[in-house]
Amino acid sequence: MQPSPGSLTGLRQGNRQRVLDVLRQHGTTSRPEIARQTGLSTTTVSDLVRVLLDEGVIVELAGRPEATTQCGRPATLLTYNPARGGAVGVHLAHDHVRLGLTDLAGNVLAERSAELNVDHEPAEALAYTAVTALDLIARAGLKPDAIAGLGVALSAPTSSATGAVAAGPILPDWRAIDVAGDLERRTGLHVEVGNDANLGAIAERRFGAAQGTDHFLYVMLSDGVGAGLFLGGRLYEGFTGRAGEFGHVTVVPNGYVCRCGNRGCLETIAGVRALTGALTLTRGARTTLRDVIDLAAAGDPGARRVLADAGSAIGAALAGICAVLDPALVVIGGETSQAGAALLDAARDALATAMTPLREHPVRVVAGTLGEQAQVLGAVTLVTQRMTLL
Numbered sequence: 255m256q257p258s259p260g261s262l263t264g265l266r267q268g269n270r271q272r273v274l275d276v277l278r279q280h281g282t283t284s285r286p287e288i289a290r291q292t293g294l295s296t297t298t299v300s301d302l303v304r305v306l307l308d309e310g311v312i313v314e315l316a317g318r319p320e321a322t323t324q325c326g327r328p329a330t331l332l333t334y335n336p337a338r339g340g341a342v343g344v345h346l347a348h349d350h351v352r353l354g355l356t357d358l359a360g361n362v363l364a365e366r367s368a369e370l371n372v373d374h375e376p377a378e379a380l381a382y383t384a385v386t387a388l389d390l391i392a393r394a395g396l397k398p399d400a401i402a403g404l405g406v407a408l409s410a411p412t413s414s415a416t417g418a419v420a421a422g423p424i425l426p427d428w429r430a431i432d433v434a435g436d437l438e439r440r441t442g443l444h445v446e447v448g449n450d451a452n453l454g455a456i457a458e459r460r461f462g463a464a465q466g467t468d469h470f471l472y473v474m475l476s477d478g479v480g481a482g483l484f485l486g487g488r489l490y491e492g493f494t495g496r497a498g499e500f501g502h503v504t505v506v507p508n509g510y511v512c513r514c515g516n517r518g519c520l521e522t523i524a525g526v527r528a529l530t531g532a533l534t535l536t537r538g539a540r541t542t543l544r545d546v547i548d549l550a551a552a553g554d555p556g557a558r559r560v561l562a563d564a565g566s567a568i569g570a571a572l573a574g575i576c577a578v579l580d581p582a583l584v585v586i587g588g589e590t591s592q593a594g595a596a597l598l599d600a601a602r603d604a605l606a607t608a609m610t611p612l613r614e615h616p617v618r619v620v621a622g623t624l625g626e627q628a629q630v631l632g633a634v635t636l637v638t639q640r641m642t643l644l
């Protein structure tokens with residue numbers, strides 16, 4: 255029977271959920287920090303934590319007193335009990351699949367990846383995902399019923415409410431596929447699906463460069479270019495789930511033809527294929543993104559120019575978004591973010607130049623700290639945040 259919200263049991267369950275939410279958000283935390291974040295009294299927090307410890311839902315991290323109490327004593331850190339279970343996250347990127355098994359706090363226990371033609375071979379990608387997820391769980395000695403679920407990051411506009419790939423020219427081979435239903439049938443796990451840029455934003459806020467920030471943009475630079483918008487402390491997906499899809503706004507009138515059918519989209523300047531393609535005349539047809547980044551780091555003027563042009567185009571495109579949304583921070587993620595200053599400095603300059611009359615201080619632009627794990631960790635968060643541990 256569900257307790258009524260006003261009853262003593264209902265109040266206690268609500269408080270317990272708030273304590274668990276703080277743990278989920280931070281991975282590890284302490285009693286004083288929980289009290290601060292929830293506004294509950296230290297006595298209430300201590301009682302709830304003792305019950306959760308007795309039940310084995312959480313554990314104390316011995317020997318890692320990183321926080322301090324108000325009177326300056328070290329506070330014991332708490333985390334989810336790894337033995338209690340975990341979750342699996344998968345990133346179905348354009349040309350590879352990456353899976354990670356984590357505990358409920360989001361610590362990665364095992365990882366696996368493979369190169370696959372995800373864009374055009376959905377059946378193969380889904381089969382690999384299902385088999386690998388079950389194998390990771392079995393090898394970790396976990397039972398499938400101890401797994402909160404399988405979170406999936408898709409490189410296409412996706413509604414997290416329905417998990418459906420939005421209609422349009424992006425990932426046409428995936429449009430008719432019920433990704434969650436297919437993977438649930440294959441694995442028996444609960445499955446949630448989200449857009450990879452949105453999940454990157456969720457992960458960088460929980461574990462990475464945007465911790466404690468309620469207003470920021472996560473820009474994912476990969477084969478595609480897209481953003482996750484985190485506004486007012488929550489993800490903003492827009493009316494049709496396409497919020498942040500700014501890779502297909504025109505930045506070069508009559509520029510190169512894009513995979514969406516338009517000309518001169520941001521992706522035709524800043525997508526991976528644009529970066530490598532720009533160097534094929536001088537460096538050969540097999541130039542990879544790694545080559546471009548390494549050449550730029552070694553001072554090659556052509557590679558530096560290509561990355562700077564991409565950064566400038568991104569910064570200019572971000573100016574309009576930042577003028578409208580007023581974020582505190584822009585986090586740059588995705589594989590191209592490994593280019594570092596060669597790309598980020600140009601993006602910062604272009605953004606600051608375009609916004610100078612509007613801002614007292616420029617919007618901070620930083621590289622994500624989670625790298626290519628961001629989408630897997632965001633996908634894991636998608637399933638662990640919705641799970642009930644009562």
Ligand SMILES: [Zn+2]
Pocket residue numbers: 501502503512513514515516519521
């Ligand atoms: Zn386009």
